[in-house]
Amino acid sequence: MGPSLRRHNLNIQAVKMAIKQRKAIIFAISIATAVVLILWKPTVLIYGLQAAGLYAAVAIPMGLVLGIVHIVNLSHGEFMMLASYATYTVCRALGVDPLIALIPAALVTALFGWVVFQLTIRRALKAPELNQLILTFGLAIAFSQIINLIFTSQTYKLSLEYSSMSLDIGDLSFGVWSFVFVAVAVIYAVGLQMFLTKTRTGKAALAVGQNPKGAAIVGIDVYRTYGLVFALAIGLVGAMGALFLTKSAIFPGVGSPFTMKSFSLVAMAGIGNIPGILGASVLLGLAENFLRSFRGTRDWAEIVYFVLIIAVILSRSLKGKKS
Amino acid sequence: MLKIQGLECGYGRMKVLEGINFEVGAESVGLFGPNGAGKTTLISAVMGMIKPWKGSIELEGVRIGGAETFTIARMGVALVPQERELFPGMSVEDNLMLGAAYIPHAKDDIPNQLEKVFELFPILKERRTQYAGTMSGGQQRMLAIGRALMSKPRLLILDEPSLGLQPSIVAEVFEVLKSLKSSISILVTEQNVRESLKAIDRGYVLENGRIVLEDSAEGLKTNPHVVKSYLGL
Numbered sequence: 001m002g003p004s005l006r007r008h009n010l011n012i013q014a015v016k017m018a019i020k021q022r023k024a025i026i027f028a029i030s031i032a033t034a035v036v037l038i039l040w041k042p043t044v045l046i047y048g049l050q051a052a053g054l055y056a057a058v059a060i061p062m063g064l065v066l067g068i069v070h071i072v073n074l075s076h077g078e079f080m081m082l083a084s085y086a087t088y089t090v091c092r093a094l095g096v097d098p099l100i101a102l103i104p105a106a107l108v109t110a111l112f113g114w115v116v117f118q119l120t121i122r123r124a125l126k127a128p129e130l131n132q133l134i135l136t137f138g139l140a141i142a143f144s145q146i147i148n149l150i151f152t153s154q155t156y157k158l159s160l161e162y163s164s165m166s167l168d169i170g171d172l173s174f175g176v177w178s179f180v181f182v183a184v185a186v187i188y189a190v191g192l193q194m195f196l197t198k199t200r201t202g203k204a205a206l207a208v209g210q211n212p213k214g215a216a217i218v219g220i221d222v223y224r225t226y227g228l229v230f231a232l233a234i235g236l237v238g239a240m241g242a243l244f245l246t247k248s249a250i251f252p253g254v255g256s257p258f259t260m261k262s263f264s265l266v267a268m269a270g271i272g273n274i275p276g277i278l279g280a281s282v283l284l285g286l287a288e289n290f291l292r293s294f295r296g297t298r299d300w301a302e303i304v305y306f307v308l309i310i311a312v313i314l315s316r317s318l319k320g321k322k323s
Numbered sequence: 324m325l326k327i328q329g330l331e332c333g334y335g336r337m338k339v340l341e342g343i344n345f346e347v348g349a350e351s352v353g354l355f356g357p358n359g360a361g362k363t364t365l366i367s368a369v370m371g372m373i374k375p376w377k378g379s380i381e382l383e384g385v386r387i388g389g390a391e392t393f394t395i396a397r398m399g400v401a402l403v404p405q406e407r408e409l410f411p412g413m414s415v416e417d418n419l420m421l422g423a424a425y426i427p428h429a430k431d432d433i434p435n436q437l438e439k440v441f442e443l444f445p446i447l448k449e450r451r452t453q454y455a456g457t458m459s460g461g462q463q464r465m466l467a468i469g470r471a472l473m474s475k476p477r478l479l480i481l482d483e484p485s486l487g488l489q490p491s492i493v494a495e496v497f498e499v500l501k502s503l504k505s506s507i508s509i510l511v512t513e514q515n516v517r518e519s520l521k522a523i524d525r526g527y528v529l530e531n532g533r534i535v536l537e538d539s540a541e542g543l544k545t546n547p548h549v550v551k552s553y554l555g556l
């Protein structure tokens with residue numbers, strides 16, 4: 001036992017060293033990038049981080065569903081779009097601010113998510129993965145078409161003073177409201193991490209994600225857990241729907257790029273890696289805004305997520321081959 | 324405790340078990356048979372992981388055939404599966420905690436139960452913060468047994484508990500089983516028939532999905548068929 005244990009420890013140490021080294025390299029590159037951007041293109045850094053916050057806050061709940069319920073929800077962004085429209089309608093009718101509607105919007109969309117789960121997704125969980133993709137894709141189309149029928153394809157926007165607040169530093173002027181997305185993304189990431197590792201219900205959810213059969217054996221109601229996790233994720237996206245409305249115009253197709261970008265961010269981070277989604281979002285936000293800052297590459301910004309996901313998947317499969 | 328009558332079940336259209344009459348009282352019972360005989364299938368039916376086609380399964384007089392696995396677990400049936408079924412990315416301690424957290428009669432006594440399990444398997448205490456998935460096969464087997472014990476089971480089912488364990492640990496596991504015998508009912512399947520005959524009161528032999536023999540441990544030890552096929556004398 002002695003020698004083999006020691007060898008094992010050595011291996012762990014080597015792996016730990018390698019991880020530390022990698023972390024140090026990533027850290028150094030990030031700092032260097034930040035410094036270069038601050039000096040050369042500060043707005044890329046600012047708007048890049050704001051976009052990253054928005055992307056991460058939407059993608060994190062999708063990562064939660066993929067990690068625990070093991071489905072790719074292709075109607076993820078559409079749930080946010082629905083929440084935006086619901087919030088818009090209520091705010092217009094009652095004359096209230098979407099920020100007041102934030103928590104009610106989250107609760108109502110969570111409930112809606114739970115119902116959708118029980119009526120549709122639950123029945124497809126044992127089906128082949130392709131059926132699940134078709135189901136959630138179908139939901140996405142249904143959601144945006146229903147909104148199209150009720151609201152037409154016209155765009156709606158609330159004009160709110162606070163969302164156009166800006167800050168001047170020297171001759172640099174930029175909007176600050178969108179930093180709220182960064183705050184929400186961090187709250188989501190930290191909150192979920194705490195929930196999953198510190199609370200009994202969270203641990204049960206994690207257990208269900210890691211081994212549903214084992215979870216049932218210890219008395220956990222697996223399908224109920226799936227339903228609750230799905231509802232929680234949709235609720236978090238619902239809150240983002242209300243928040244999104246403070247800043248942006250909405251239209252029936254507004255959710256679909258969020259579905260695609262969320263999916264690529266989750267795939268880049270790897271299943272079950274919530275902090276990784278934050279990192280991937282920063283990469284995507286910066287890359288998009290960097291391209292947008294040059295006239296020649298402006299139009300490429302919207303598809304850079306596609307390039308990133310291909311690059312990450314290629315590098316991962318190359319690494320897989322090596323080891 | 325557990326009473327099965329006329330049970331028939333299988334997978335898809337393939338029938339695996341037929342005409343099973345089986346009982347576990349306040350005792351420990353062994354279930355023996357060659358690979359593929361249907362031992363794990365019988366246990367899966369008891370745990371609600373597959374639905375019976377015919378016949379009845381009763382737990383303390385309550386019919387549980389067709390009930391969900393988590394309900395059966397909450398009624399006091401704990402399983403140590405052949406494939407262990409741990410939560411690989413969670414710590415040893417969390418795995419143990421989850422063994423009791425959703426069992427009504429065990430969830431309020433977790434610290435106490437944890438101490439008992441650590442006493443039984445000191446290695447689990449030593450490794451309490453290690454991820455279950457990084458433990459060795461034998462250690463994982465111990466963790467699976469510990470997790471089942473956390474739930475204060477009325478009926479403990481062990482599917483090949485000695486699989487992959489070194490002989491000294493196998494002996495220890497059987498010691499544990501013997502020490503538990505007085506307080507809980509036990510159903511155990513084993514390839515290691517010789518060792519398990521020392522720990523059980525009664526046993527069944529299952530072949531090709533049917534029960535071909537049922538006798539006390541003493542009776543099985545001297546039964547010519549058992550001696551020839553399972554004790555290899």
Ligand SMILES: Nc1ncnc2c1ncn2[C@@H]1O[C@H](COP(=O)(O)OP(=O)(O)OP(=O)(O)O)[C@@H](O)[C@H]1O
Nearest residue numbers: 334337339356357358359360361362363364365405
């Ligand atoms: N999930 C499944 N789907 C289809 N057939 C199965 C499944 N699980 C088991 N079987 C079949 O059922 C029969 C009984 O298998 P079972 O696992 O119950 O045997 P066992 O007695 O536990 O064997 P072992 O000693 O190898 O564990 C086998 O013929 C097996 O191929």
Ligand SMILES: [Mg+2]
Nearest residue numbers: 362363405482
């Ligand atoms: Mg088996």
